[in-house]
Amino acid sequence: MGIQDIIKGKKEWRAHVARVKALPKDYQIVYKEIQKYLFKVGPVELTEGIDLLSGIVDFFEEGVSLGKDVLEVTGNDVAAFCDELIKDSKTYADIYQESVNKEVNEAIKKSTDKTRE
Incomplete structure (x- = not known):
């Protein structure tokens, strides 16, 4: 990533902010x-842009242009709204689950192999 990319990214972020x-x-x-939720749980690719x-x-x-309250837009369960947005994305939680499952499976395999010796 070059300096121009960094500058462009900062300009885009400032415009976004x-x-x-x-907004009201x-x-x-x-x-x-939502931003906090997505940064904690959220999709791996969120850090890409x-x-x-x-x-x-x-x-x-x-x-806002339709005159709706925010919870009319998202629904009362904002976390569920977020989950729906990222339902098809790989999340950090998915990666962590895979890691835990891999560790458990390897530990069980080692234990089983030692028992057979």
Whole structure:
């Protein structure tokens, strides 16, 4: 990644943040919670760009233009809304589960092999 890519990324992020700040306060609050949720659980590719987050802002801007409250847009269960957004994406939780399962399977295999000796 070159310096130009870094500068471009920062400009895109600043423009994105400005769009979020232009949303009504209730939308901003829900957006920030969604962002935190996605950064904790969320898709591995989220770190590659802001496409998903920009899509959420697009969706929110549409809700604002239609005069909807934020929970009319997302539903009352914001975490479920997030889960639906990333349902087809590989998440950090998936990677961790795979790692745990691999460790368990290897430990059991070693234990079984020692028992047979």
